[in-house]
Amino acid sequence: MSDARQRRWVALGTSGVLMLWAGGLLLSHGACNSARKPMDSPASSSKRALRSDPPPTKNGLAPVTRRQLHVTEGQVVNLQEEDEQDGTRFAIEGPRQRAVVPETTGDEAELRFTWLGATSEVIPLASGRQREQVGLKLRARDGCNLIYAMWRIAPSAGIVVQFKSNPDDHESSACGNAGYTTVRPRFMEPLDRLSPGESHVLRARIDANVLTVYADGLRVWEGLLPPDALRLEGPVGMRTDNARVRFELLVPQAAGPTSHL
Known part of the structure; x- marks a missing residue:
């Protein structure tokens, strides 16, 4: 095998290892999040904010x-x-x-x-x-x-x-x-x-x-x-x-x- 072809195979192998490592990180992050309480959706947060707001005012009154x-x-x-x-x-x-x-x-x-x-x-x-x-x-x-x-x-x-x-x-x-x-x-x-x-x-x-x-x-x-x-x-x-x-x-x-x- 020529030196150029050998270098190309080594580069492909290294890329594959990096992709597998990144995929593992993503999977572990998702599992960690699934164990936590789900975050409020923007809609539910908005509803809670509306409930806690004071009554509307007009001209400071x-x-x-x-x-x-x-x-x-x-x-x-x-x-x-x-x-x-x-x-x-x-x-x-x-x-x-x-x-x-x-x-x-x-x-x-x-x-x-x-x-x-x-x-x-x-x-x-x-x-x-x-x-x-x-x-x-x-x-x-x-x-x-x-x-x-x-x-x-x-x-x-x-x-x-x-x-x-x-x-x-x-x-x-x-x-x-x-x-x-x-x-x-x-x-x-x-x-x-x-x-x-x-x-x-x-x-x-x-x-x-x-x-x-x-x-x-x-x-x-x-x-x-x-x-x-x-x-x-x-x-x-x-x-x-x-x-x-x-x-x-x-x-x-x-x-x-x-x-x-």
Whole structure:
């Protein structure tokens, strides 16, 4: 056999040995893996991640659950099939509804609502005026001492901000419609009349002594709160008068004390 042919056979033999050695390594690695717990598939890992994620937030705010919402007047109906206390979408059919979210800071809230028209029963306000409106409560110490940012629907459309101050009274039955002061805006945009079935977003935020109100993401009202309003302390909440609505109430994620000064 020539030297060239001998070298070729040696090279082929060496290659075969290397291939057998690599195959053995692969087989042993597979056997080792089979003894371990199988790894999660991408799909199962994704499902677990979804289950452990916190509830979705919107603009830094999180929707309030039924167990967090303290209804002080009227009735709120849960619209979800899940646990009644964990639902975040609600309906109001009655003419007067009031609620607060205890243990929240009182400086910011958002109401995502669909207005379905006037309630079947219409009740005038304590002042005797008849209005359809939905709105937010800020720094709501109680029913006699708080700030309102209201989206008035009828008889005229627009944003109205008022604070109610009755230091010696704490129940609406005691103060009635006393102590209201309308805050004059330094900036205000007119609003179109709502149509039944439309969905809208009302958001209010206090920064220092400035209250800003947004409608559907646009700044529509801004004004300076007077000292009496700034001294109020309490949580956020919401209110409706003679309005059928479907809604979500959103508050800042981090709950905290309701004092501000």
